[in-house]
Amino acid sequence: MTAPSPSVRGLGNESVRRENLASVLRLVHRNRTSGRSRSELTALTGLNRSTIAALVGELASLGLVAESEPESRTRVGRPSPVVTTTDTVLGIAVNPEIDAISVAVVGLGARVLARTRVPASATTSAQDAVALTATAIERIWRPFAAQHRNIGVGVAVPGLVRADDGLVRLAPHFGWVDEPFTALLSERIGLPVAAANDATLGVLAESTFGAGRGEPDVVYLNGGASGIGGGIISGGAPLLGAAGYAGELGHTLVNSAGIRCHCGASGCLETEVRRAPLLELTGLTDAEAGDLEGALAASDDPAVRAEVERQLDALAVALRNAVNTLNPRLIVLGGFLSALYAVAPEQLDDQLARQPLAAAREGVRIARAELGGDILSIGAAELAFAGVLGDPAASL
Structure with a gap:
């Protein structure tokens, strides 16, 4: 700073x-x-x-x-x-995914103090998600209520979130269209609620506290149960676009002959690079996704290696586009993309060294996200802390 x-x-x-x-x-x-x-x-x-x-x-x-x-x-x-x-003032972080809704209590200094997960599914409506989230918040906050102040809630949404009011314009894996999730949740729990795209909050967290500290130009790609999201820091500031929808790198075209995406296009990055086939090949469930990196590294199955290489090739195309378009200094990979990179870093490094334009690729490096499973909790909590960090005296 x-x-x-x-x-x-x-x-x-x-x-x-x-x-x-x-x-x-x-x-x-x-x-x-x-x-x-x-x-x-x-x-x-x-x-x-x-x-x-x-x-x-x-x-x-x-x-x-x-x-x-x-x-x-x-x-x-x-x-x-x-x-x-101190932990006098705390925030709540929420991340709805297609397999669960994660809720965390976070303190200033990006300290995640408590976590819980509530089972969900791709058919969970926005109204049902509000009810599940409110119940989880009430349960996780109970031990903190007597001695701490809840400053608000931040939500990391796997979809398009309108910047000015938090309206979820599209969360495709849930089927949500123009859902006032933040307004409904705020009314239900009686606290201020703010929301943003999950990958936008991921790059905010990594650039503030993780692998991107001190780097003014960062591209972040995260892979999770709901697909692939992207976030961009350009010139030291988040690149959000006119209404907050910038960074949807998961819908970069990587295979013109690829399968049809839920967005209506074909060959998007998140249709070609997916967590599900990696879990299936290694015999893991969604709940065991945290073990994916170890399972991939330990496997001697040719089918596993072939799928890793295929997905890395597709990821390299998306990164080539990002480098040529955005000219970043650092690319940070999170979620299962980090696990993919860990298994065969030389493959992606080699392609990134050859495919983008020579001037744009100079000095670009790839790093794995440092905040692990806490990244979206930390990023979402920054929304909750925005008021106190902007004007401490007035907010309290």
């Missing part, structure tokens, strides 16, 4: 103070596990030490941060206190 401009330095007026307060909280929040020392905050913001002390003190009075002495005291002189986020 860049330092605030000179116009927001110091405590000259109320708006400047609020902006500085938010800047300090975001810096502590985004350093996930270790927080920030006061001296780091001084250097990163350009504010003086007394101003940082006052801002940290106010955040502490709001219950958002705490200070502690550093573990190591190798430097000469008085050690700078370490500022970390």
